[in-house]
Amino acid sequence: MLRLARQFHAKAQPFPTRTHSCAQLSAEFEGRAVTLAGWLLPERKGRVVSFFPLKDSQGTTQLVVNHAENPDAAAVLASVPPESTVLVQGTVALRPQSARRPGPTGDIDVQVQKVTVLNPATDMPFLPHNIHNLPNEDLRARYRFLDLRRTALTQNLQKRSQVAFLVRSALHDQGKRFTEVETPVLLRSSPEGAREFLVPTRQLKAVESPNTTSQQDPLFYALQQSPQQPKQLLICSGAVDKYYQIARCFRDEDGRKDRQPEFTQIDLEMAFVSWGEFADANPVPVEAEGEYPWGWRIGGIQVRRVVEDLVRKIWLKVEGVELPKDFKVMTYYEAMSRIINLSDRLSGSTPSAAASVAASDEILECIVVRKSHETEFFNATRTLEQAHTEHITLTKSNMDKWLLESKAAREVFASANSSFSNLDLEGDSSTPEAILNESLHLRPGDHVFLAHRSRLPKGGSTALGRVRLGIFEEAQSKGEFRVTESPHFLWVTEFPLFTRDDSDKEFLAHGRWSSSHHPFTAPMWQDVEALKRGDIEHVRGQHYDLVLNGCEIGGGSVRIHDADMQEHVFSKVLQLSDEEKAPFNHLIQALRCGAPPHGGIALGFDRLMSILCKTQSIRDVIAFPKTSGGTDLMFKSPAPVDAQTLKQYGIQSVLEGISKEQKARKSSSPPAL
Amino acid sequence: MLRLARQFHAKAQPFPTRTHSCAQLSAEFEGRAVTLAGWLLPERKGRVVSFFPLKDSQGTTQLVVNHAENPDAAAVLASVPPESTVLVQGTVALRPQSARRPGPTGDIDVQVQKVTVLNPATDMPFLPHNIHNLPNEDLRARYRFLDLRRTALTQNLQKRSQVAFLVRSALHDQGKRFTEVETPVLLRSSPEGAREFLVPTRQLKAVESPNTTSQQDPLFYALQQSPQQPKQLLICSGAVDKYYQIARCFRDEDGRKDRQPEFTQIDLEMAFVSWGEFADANPVPVEAEGEYPWGWRIGGIQVRRVVEDLVRKIWLKVEGVELPKDFKVMTYYEAMSRIINLSDRLSGSTPSAAASVAASDEILECIVVRKSHETEFFNATRTLEQAHTEHITLTKSNMDKWLLESKAAREVFASANSSFSNLDLEGDSSTPEAILNESLHLRPGDHVFLAHRSRLPKGGSTALGRVRLGIFEEAQSKGEFRVTESPHFLWVTEFPLFTRDDSDKEFLAHGRWSSSHHPFTAPMWQDVEALKRGDIEHVRGQHYDLVLNGCEIGGGSVRIHDADMQEHVFSKVLQLSDEEKAPFNHLIQALRCGAPPHGGIALGFDRLMSILCKTQSIRDVIAFPKTSGGTDLMFKSPAPVDAQTLKQYGIQSVLEGISKEQKARKSSSPPAL
Structure with missing residues (x-):
């Protein structure tokens, strides 16, 4: 067939204009002369006529050509290789009743009068329409332009465009009046977050040199990690009341599954954010916890409302799902407690141990994963175990001693000056295992993941939290677990403002406190005094994460708009040197020029799209993604x-x-x- | 005043939510309790009441506070420094008839009940509301966040957002069904255009080394100069029928006025573009030139239609101007001829010289600029003279010999084997100056710019073309010349496909032919044979530039979709080595996989916005621009x-x-x- 193809050449001369897409024709077009263009798929040959699907980005129309009546067109269609682009002039014909199919063009055929080969597909590394016989992922990545021809990926790109437009429309809509502003990609290196990409310039800076008079140091831009500083400066300027941008961001991180060196976020920032109805009704709210409506006890209520509206519109339009008016809100402390606190369960059952365990700063936690139908599942996912976590598979023989044998438990009780013997000697004849087996409904075959942590959450995710996420992802990718059709959105708020436990930030913190989110996040107003007096670990931030079915899809905060408070955080809490503070000087200056209270959020657009496209990999929703190693196999970059x-x-x-x-x-x- | 300000601190506690923007209230709100927030401008003090404008990004509302009735609020407002952010609770009151002003809030005041200082402006390097006393551009660039607070820049950012949304809406609208696709910013270095920015990676490539076994070469991404290859590959994939992106692009060019290292383009590409009505009516058009409707004799008619629709929508919505249905079309040859061809004028008048001059490959051209009212204008613009051009200011004494004294004229007639003496000896007693002075209506004080060039245009702009543009820009910036209220749009088509005359491309061409546009541009089908037989200089491309009042605002082309033709251009015409061709291999491969005919365009969004915002500098329409040297004075990049x-x-x-x-x-x- 490839030999035959050599007789065809790409069309350089004028050809007629197509009149319709391949998804557009239906019974109401019967008898109409049409011109279609698209990719020709393999022939289904009959005695009198042959059928050819003609495909474009919108859909497929079936062509019919009669061998006897139109031998020229039949010969061309039969001999041009599949996936060639052809232009067909013909007439819309109703199919016989028995041949009609559901779907856009299922009622009609196009009877071919004339065929023009626009470009023969002479050298196909694989056939994208043959979805049951696709090559491996690397080869498809090398020929990404062909892989994208697969209907699944084609539809993902179209859906991504649709959602991006939906986001913009929603933000421009009636009264929202967001201004989209393009912020610089070429920024200055700043130590606020992850590792950044550098861009050498041909600008040089003269440096002192003992040997020569004209030595010059090269100067670099850094690619923006996020538009965090530009967007805050925009709000400080007063030029933009509500900012948004669907922004490309860049992080030079490695070793992270499914991360891309460049990614896209829906980035928002709003001036004059407030505490909403609560503050309006009670300008000076009482100290008591729990009295705030809807659990949202921080500022930035306008950001919450905008994002909920946005997400609700997307799910309604794309998924046909009506989401609740208010998303649930949970404090970080509460979210952390959803992992089962074994310390409390045990201490409640064994009175004398209770006191020492309850008093301990270390608590023992666990996650339980029920026996899997697929026995291989947990063999494959052993790697889920994180440092400082322990995985125990329950068996008939260890059911009555798994806790006693657990290293994590041993450590916690040691730190509580308690001991295992206490647990089963006091009054109650049950062993600790018996207590837990009953209250947690444990059975042989179930899996228990154990870890201990300090009672007061320290910011960031815990080891067990990461295990939970890992199990979720593994299970989902193995088909063990499906995201429920009804999506569960959740706000997590009131994170600790500072942490010493985030290993990602240690390369900048060097043992000092670092910001759980970023150094611009405002403390909860109730904790401002604690911040001032240096009670750092009890300061909670006005930070909010948006979580969908256990997966974080966005996060933001109310920012510090008080220059003195920002200085305090930089100098007194984070203990930045003058040199480390230098990249933030213009922000401090902007705060001193009448900066309004403000807050914002960033939603991960790639992750959001992968959820909407029901795929595990963000690579399936990016036109030209890179491998996890940062390589582009088609463009052959980097080079x-x-x-x-x-x-x-x-x-x-x-x-x-x-x-x-x-x-x-x-x-x-x-x-x- | 600054001393007093120290008594205020930024508000960290909850405050009420604002109810309206500062542009929203009008007579119909009379008597309503409202909460406004914004930047406080200086007091206008009366005996009984004081007035304060309160400004936000949308507009200004006048606050009124009664000294006797509300001494606390009056004292706060009087003592807080201007440009502080305050929140005001008050009541809308109708102004007395005599105090009403046109404009959104001109009928009302807000009578202040309560003031909350949100953030005092304690350290203002300048006052942006004081537009008659602004500091120099460098200082404003250092404090860009304050400069943006100026109403003019605030409105530019908002207009930019409005136009971007208009563009997206128009392309998504009814039946256009464009798909916005994000293409990689981190691409591979490729020699197709200007100098690119490099991005070092932590990936290394093992290299052979005589000394050590583990030497490794660093690998680099390049920042995209334009999404040219990605967008063509998207169309080749078939996943996207009509692509667009408002794309950030990067070029490391220096010495260009008003260029930014990063800039934005509206980027389009469309599959199955065709010759339109002409080709549809005449599937095999005749060779004759000039028979095509509306002067558009190339493919890509769909791109033309989409862009004209888009531009028409923008001008209608933003400018209130209804543009003509069809924009004018002119060939490159015709556009070049608009500069006055003196050779032809002279040869027409002096028969014997005519033959030799007409036969010459070199022609003499001029631009005439009429006597200026501002006599300094041309003193200041002497720098407009380009290499190979000559500037003559006509005076009473040189009116009859300016041509004879011209070096450019001398050279042309020398090359034509003609001479000056021929010109005024043959039959006609007029001197050449007399002929030209009369036909061009020249007067003392007028300016003549002269240059010669080869008769057949060589692609790119000519020296005299650059002078014309320079005069236009100078005159505009000096207020000598205003862009007419009715914008004149023009398509220029049929450019020479290859050139040896573009100095910008010489660093890659090294004396070989280079592409006038880029190497993917298709030849006019009439010139395919000329291309094949190597008659390179006569091959015209299916390229189109969109010009507004003499300023290029976009350009594009129909692309080559025939792999063999693309190979021919790379190897036979441009004579690229295998190494130079390597970055294009995947594109050639994509063309062999049934790539459809396609074409596209890119419009310069920054330039477009500067025209719509009626400003000379694209820096006025970019939130955080860099200097022409590529420095960001606020972020202090590069560093x-x-x-x-x-x-x-x-x-x-x-x-x-x-x-x-x-x-x-x-x-x-x-x-x-």
Whole structure:
């Protein structure tokens, strides 16, 4: 067939204009002369006529060609290779009743009068319409332009565009009056978050040098990690009351599954955010916890409302699902407690141990995963175990001693100055295992993940939290677990404002406190005094995460708008040096120029789309994604750059330095005599 | 006043929610209790009451406070520094008839009951409301967040957002069904256009080394210059029938006025573009030139239609101007001829010289600028003269010999083997100056710019074309010339496909032919044979530029969709080496997989917005622009990066290499004994 194809060439001369897409024709077009263009799929040959599906990005129309009546067109269609682009002039015909199919073009055929080959597909590495015989992911990544021709990926791209437009429309709509502002991608290096990408410039900075007078240091931009500072500055400027941007962001992180070096977020920021109805009714609210309506005890209520409206519109339009008017709200403390606190369960049953366990700063927690039907599941997911967690598979023989054998439990009770013996000697004849087996309905085959942590949550996720997420993802990818049709949205609020427990931030913190979210997040007003007096670990932030079925899809906060408070956080809490503070000087300055109270949020657009497209991988919702290693197999990036080009930027490969050094060593060696 | 301000602090406790923007209240709100928030402007003090404008991004409302009735609020408002953010609770009151002003809130005041200072402006480097006393541009750039508070810039940002949304709405609208696709910013280095920015990665490539076994070369991404390849690949994939993106692009160009290292374009690409009505009526059009309707003799008619619709919608909505249904179309050859061809005028008048001049490959052209009212204008714009152009100011004394004294004219007639003496000796007693002075209506004080060029246009702009644009811009910036209220849009088509005359491309072409636009542009079908037989200079491309009042605002083309033709262009015309072709291999491959005919365009969004905002500088329509040198004075980018960080990317400063070299030379010197 490929040989035959050589007789065809791409059409360079004028050809007629198509009149309809391949998804557009229906019974009401019967008898109409039409011109279609698209990709030709393989023939289904009959005695009198042959059928060919013609496909474009919108759908498929069945072509019919009569061998006897139109031998030329029949011969062309039969001999041009599948996936070639052809232009067909023909007439819409109703199918016989028995041949009609549901779907957009299922009632009709197009009877072919004339065929023009626009471009023969002469060199196909694989056939994207043959979805049951696709090559491996690497090969498809190399030929991404063909993989995208698969209906599944085609529809993902279209849905992504639809949702992006929906987001923009919703924010522009009636009274919302958001302004979309493009912020710089080429920014300045700043130590606020993850590792950033650098961009060398041909600008140089003169530096003092003992040897020469004209030495110059190369200067770099950094690619924006998020528009955090630009968006706050926009709000401080007063030019923009409600900002948004569907923004490309860049992070040079490695070793993270399903992360991309560039990603997209729906980025919002709003001036004059407030506490909403509560504050309006009670300008000076009482201290008591729990008296706030709907559990939202922080500022930024306008951000909450906008995001809930937005998400509700997307789910209604794309999923046909009506979401509740108010999403649930849970404090971070409460969310952390959803992992089962074994300490409390045990201490409640064994009075004398209770006192010491309750008094302990360390608590023992567990997650239970019920016996799986697929026995291999947990063999494959052993890697889910995180440092400081323990995985016990219950069996008939360990049912009465699994806790006693647990290292995590041993450590907690040791720290509580309690002991295992206490647990089964006091009054109650039950063993601790018996208590837990009964209250948790444990059976042989169930899995228990154990860990201990300090009683007061420290910010960030806990080891067991990460295990829970890992199990969720594994189970979902193995088909063990499906996201419920009705999506459960949840706000988590009142995170600890500072942490010492986030290993991701340690490379900047060097043992100091770091911000759980970022250093611009405002404390809850109730905790401002604690912040001032240095009771850092009890300060909760006006931070909010939006969680969908256990998966975080966005996070934001009310920002500090008081320059003195921001200075206090930088200098007194985070203990930044002047040099570390320098990239934030203009922000501090902006706060001193009448910055309004403000807050915002960023939603992960790639993750959101992967949920809406019901796929596990964000690569399925990005047109040209990179591998988890950051490689683009089609564009073949990244790639080496020659030394001459690098020199324009005042840089060179480290190797270049080494080889020059070696040369220098050689050339300055005393000549051999 | 600043001293007094110290008594105020930013509000950290809950405050009421504002009920309206500062542009929202009118007579119909009379008597309503409202809560406004915004920036307080200076007091206008009366005996009984004081007035304060309260400003936000939407507009201004006048506050009134009665000294006797509300001494507390009056004292706060009087003592808080201007540009502080305050929240005001009060009542809408109708102004007395005589005090009413046109405009949104001109009929009302808000009588203040209660004031809450949200954030005092304690440290203002300048006062943005004081527009008659603004500091210089550099200082405003350092405090861009304050400069944006100026109403003019505030409105530019809002208009930009409005137009971007209009563009997206128009493309999504009824039947247009464009898909917005985000293409990678991190791409591979490719030699197709201007200089690109590089992004070092922490990925390394093992290289052979004679000395060590583990040497590794650093690898780089390049920031996209435009989504040219991704968008063509998207169309080739078939996943997207009509693509668009409002795309951030990056070019490392210097020395260009008003260019930014990052800029935004409205980027379109469409599958199955065709010749439109003409081709539909005449499937095999005749060769004759000039028979095509509306002057559009190339493909891509759908791109033309979409762009005209889009531009028409923008001008209607933003400017209230109804543009004509069809924009004018002019060929490149015709556009070039609009500069006055003196050769033809002279040859027509002096028969014997005519033959030699007409036969010459070199023609003499001029632009005439009429005597200016501002005599300094042309003193200031002497720099407009380009290499190979000549500027003559006509005076009473040179009116009869300016051409004879012209070097450009001398050179042309020399090349035509003609001479000046021929011109005024043949039959006609007029001097050449007399002929031209009369036909061009020249007067003393007028300016003539002269240049010669080859008769056949060579692609790109001519020296005189650049002078014309320079005069236009200078005159506009000096207020000498205003863009007419009715915008004139023009398509220029049929550019030469290849050029040797574009100095911008010479750094890649090295004396070979280069593409006038880019190497993917299709030839006019009439010139395919010329392309095949190597008659390169006569091949015209299916390229189109959109020009508004003499300023190019966009350009695009029908692309080559025939892999063999693309190969021919790369190898036979541009004579690219295999290494130079490598970055295009996946595109060639995509063309072999049934790529549809396609074409597209990119419109410069920053330039478009500067026209709509009636400003000369694109910096006025970008939230956080950089200087023409690429520096961001607020974020202080670009900035140095420490050697340790660079090392992670396998790179170092060239200096680092030098100093190591020096150290190596020192350390390997024989020790002084």
